[in-house]
Amino acid sequence: MTTTTAVTVRVPAKVNLQLAVGPAREDGYHDLVNVFHAVALFDEVTVTGARTRATGGPAGISAEDAGPGPASHIDRVPLDASNLAWRAAELLASETREAPGSRARKPVHLHLRKAIPVAGGMAGGSADAAAALVACNAFWGTGLDRDRLRDLAARLGSDVAFPLVGGTAVGTGRGEVLTPARCAGRLHWVFALSEGGLSTPEVFGAYDRLRPGAPAPQGDPVLMAALAEGDARAVGAALGNDLQPAALALRPALAETLQAGRAAGALGAFVSGSGPTCAFLAESAAHADAVAEAVRAAPDCAHAVTSYGDVPGASVV
Numbered sequence: 001m002t003t004t005t006a007v008t009v010r011v012p013a014k015v016n017l018q019l020a021v022g023p024a025r026e027d028g029y030h031d032l033v034n035v036f037h038a039v040a041l042f043d044e045v046t047v048t049g050a051r052t053r054a055t056g057g058p059a060g061i062s063a064e065d066a067g068p069g070p071a072s073h074i075d076r077v078p079l080d081a082s083n084l085a086w087r088a089a090e091l092l093a094s095e096t097r098e099a100p101g102s103r104a105r106k107p108v109h110l111h112l113r114k115a116i117p118v119a120g121g122m123a124g125g126s127a128d129a130a131a132a133l134v135a136c137n138a139f140w141g142t143g144l145d146r147d148r149l150r151d152l153a154a155r156l157g158s159d160v161a162f163p164l165v166g167g168t169a170v171g172t173g174r175g176e177v178l179t180p181a182r183c184a185g186r187l188h189w190v191f192a193l194s195e196g197g198l199s200t201p202e203v204f205g206a207y208d209r210l211r212p213g214a215p216a217p218q219g220d221p222v223l224m225a226a227l228a229e230g231d232a233r234a235v236g237a238a239l240g241n242d243l244q245p246a247a248l249a250l251r252p253a254l255a256e257t258l259q260a261g262r263a264a265g266a267l268g269a270f271v272s273g274s275g276p277t278c279a280f281l282a283e284s285a286a287h288a289d290a291v292a293e294a295v296r297a298a299p300d301c302a303h304a305v306t307s308y309g310d311v312p313g314a315s316v317v
């Protein structure tokens with residue numbers, strides 16, 4: 001029998017093209033209509049065998065900055081069992097340890113090579129968890145299919161299932177029930193990264209205070225049609241994020257970053273997810289370079305990167 005010594009999985013960041021948020025539920029979550037779009041900013045998770053622990057599952061975790069700029073915040077990545085990638089490996093091990101032929105008793109080390117901004121509203125932690133599921137599934141030979149992995153992902157967090165799938169997809173429920181959507185052509189993006197992060201629960205909390213009695217979230221057929229037709233201008237006009245006023249209330253300086261992108265002719269300018277990263281849709285790769293240059297001058301912008309979407313989900317490299 002051949003023994004796998006290392007598995008590396010590459011996983012994309014996401015931006016939310018629409019984030020419609022309903023009122024707070026009894027369980028503290030919010031019903032969403034969340035249009036996820038995977039973009040070409042990738043983390044890599046490598047799983048290797050660890051010699052240190054007999055009981056199996058994750059035994060260690062390390063992280064390395066492969067980020068495009070100074071705002072990657074690698075020091076904020078927890079290097080212990082609280083990291084979502086560690087919890088993903090733990091969950092997969094606990095679900096599969098008893099299966100015939102499973103190597104999930106073998107302890108592993110997880111290494112994260114991070115280019116997705118940390119605490120930036122681009123689901124980097126969730127992407128790492130999705131990648132850890134795929135990598136450990138291959139390393140241990142546990143052979144769960146994508147549907148089983150998606151179920152485990154949804155138990156780990158609202159944004160973990162999407163990076164398994166990639167492309168463009170509509171998330172409902174608390175965001176974890178996914179329906180793939182068509183995105184024709186390539187969309188060109190600029191992401192403006194901030195020095196500090198924003199806490200997702202705090203942004204949802206501010207949303208509840210700003211919009212008591214919010215209506216049930218609705219999808220936007222105009223956006224979905226624009227994506228299917230590959231009409232970037234119409235996509236730009238239909239982008240929307242209900243959390244944006246809350247993110248701006250917590251971090252008013254983001255308004256200037258958004259304005260700088262609009263002044264440079266961005267087709268759309270909005271806060272990505274719960275922020276603080278701001279996203280801009282450009283007409284072309286060259287226009288994206290010009291928008292990036294313009295938003296770098298905004299006081300709150302620590303760095304700006306260009307990218308494109310959509311791209312496929314987590315895959316072994």
Ligand code: C5P
Pocket residue numbers: 028029030031032156157158159173174175200201202204
């Ligand atoms: O599911 P996840 O752990 O990623 O969610 C992080 C936090 O974001 C939750 O604890 C909750 O405060 C908020 N959230 C929410 N409604 C959702 C998803 C997330 O209120 N649908």
